Amino acid sequence: MYIIGINAFHPDSSACIIKDGILLHAVEEERFTRIKHWSGFPINSIKFCLSEAKIKLSDVKFIAFNRDSKANFYRKIIYFLKYKPEIKLLLQRFAFRKKIINISNILKNEFSNDKFNGKIINIEHHLAHLSSAFNPSPFQNACVLSVDGFGDFASTAWGFAKNGKISVDKKIFFPHSLGIFYESLTQFLGFSNYGDEYKVMGLAPYGKPIYLEKLKQILILKKDGTFELNLDYFTFHKKKQDYNWENGEVKNAYLLSDKITNLLGIPRKKSEAITDFHKDLASSVQTLYEKALFNLLNKIFKKYKNKNLCIAGGCGMNSVANGKITENTPFENIHIHPASGDAGGAIGAAYYVWNNILGNKREFILKHSSWGSSFSNEDVKKEIENHKELFFDNNCEIIFSKDKDITKIVAKKISEGKVIGWFQGKMEWGSRALGNRSIIADPRNPNMKELLNIKIKKRESFRPFAPSILREQVKNWFEKNDDVQFMMKVFKIKKEKTKLIPAVTHVDGTGRLQTVDSEQNYRYYNLISEFYNLTNIPMILNTSFNENEPIIRTPKEAIDCFLRTKMDILAIENYIIERK
DSSP, X not given: OEEEEEEOSSSSOEEEEEETTEEEEEEETHHHHOOTTOOSOOHHHHHHHHHHHTOOGGGEEEEEESOOTTTTHHHHHHHHHHHOOOHHHHHHHHHHHHHHTTHHHHHHHHTTTSOOOSEEEEOOHHHHHXXXXXXXXXXXEEEEEEEEEEETTEEEEEEEEETTEEEEEEEEETTOOHHHHHHHHHHHTTOOSTTTHHHHHHHGGGSOOTTHHHHTTTEEEOTTSOEEEOGGGBOTTTSOOOOBOGXXXXXXXXXXOTTHHHHHOSOOOXXXXXXXXXXXXXXXXXXXXXXXXHHHHHHHHHHHOOOEEEEESGGGGOXXXXXXXXXXXXXXXXXXXXXXXXXXXXXXHHXXXXXXXXXXXOOOOOOOOBOSOOOOHHHHHHHHHHTHHHHHHTTEEEEEOOHHHHHHHHHHHHHXXXXXXXXXXXXXXXXXXXXXXXXXXXXXXXXXXXXXXXXXXOOOTTOOOEEEEEGGGHHHHBSSOOOOTTSOEEEEBOGGGXXXXXXXXXXXXXXXXXEEOTTTOHHHXXXXXXXXXXXXXXXXXXXXXXXXSSOOOSHHHHHHHHHHSOOSEEEETTEEEEEO
């Protein structure tokens, strides 16, 4: 039985396909359209999944969609009666709902010669999130939590999952949202693009949480573990929002009301310098977010007394808070889906159908993130031929290396200070580059952050780069010996080690680690091992292979990025291309 899961008409549009409960492929639409957080219908992703599975749409039994416009209907009625939003907002939401229910027509148009004979099943947004976190997890039972902006009129849902059955205990409904709290203050700090919250996370350690009491006037924490927004500081819940998700490009509306200036002053413009005030405010936002998260988690644990926890939703991307959960709650074992945001809802919806609706046993565990596009050496060779003149103009040397030699060659180049574009195997699922579509470098170089920003990334100087470390070496370098293969937690680096790896040590002595083992990613593990043999450092610096764009997918995109930046070497499958 084939099931396709989709996230559509929402940022981070995506699709996956499972066969008899086993995940075959998963990919985000932005990797095809080249527009970050693309939010339309994931037609390219669906066609990719079908092509790779070597089946037709007519072979698919179910399409699981991580939205259900009928969910929480009575809550919507209560909200409209209580807050009386303007008619333009109601019309806007009705138009969006109309688009969501037209999936059948889209499929007919896109697959005119291949009729879909199965059934489309709508899965409530947070059920899909909870399913994405738990159903492919290693736990037989666990507490489950989904936290994000909004989906199907709710922002948060939690409960308990056992043997594939997920029971939701409670929800927090529109207009109250921890995700909206963080996003709105992200906008206030001048980071206006959709998904910029990670910039606040990176800026926070440079400041102190001295505005915590002021922010508590915006986000109110309750004794029962829940929270509320002080809606006087917001407009999104009553007025039509000036957002744009058409043609896939996400542009969100400004969420705060003018009253925010009385509390915090004038919002920062994107072009303005970042001051100590902005650093302290970022620190305060992160601190209050963590307090709200831990407040809720402690109440969840008190009810279920289970030390396993699965987290999903956009707020699951807050790796700084994730790394502190075991210190601030009784939970001991934390699993976070690598695409914890809305893209992951595609997998969650598919597995909710397979496990919860159809009642099948849980047999699949998500052990790696390599579920996307892959290319052969022959594909790479053809693309190199297409760029032959440009390589000549850039004075590039091209060699073909054997499998056993490529990691040795590249490790040596890293130790010599070279910046490497590393393109290997199947593209990663989720927003992190985990050793298949990565830019890698020497973590020992104190100037490497600046070099990467000058040569390639062109991003804010306060944002950290991550270490990829051999799994067996974590205990020797980090204060916590945890397996973090999806780069979803930030931990303290041992104080005596920080001076050895300045390029991956953040200002507060932490690192967003990625643990690597040979089963999960054999070639990447061997590369780090070779670097360890040369330097006695069991890790390398890892950042995503892109330049202010979605992570690259194809050999052409890799070569184009290499040529337009100042990257030193491109290691693309068994080919090594080096500027001389």
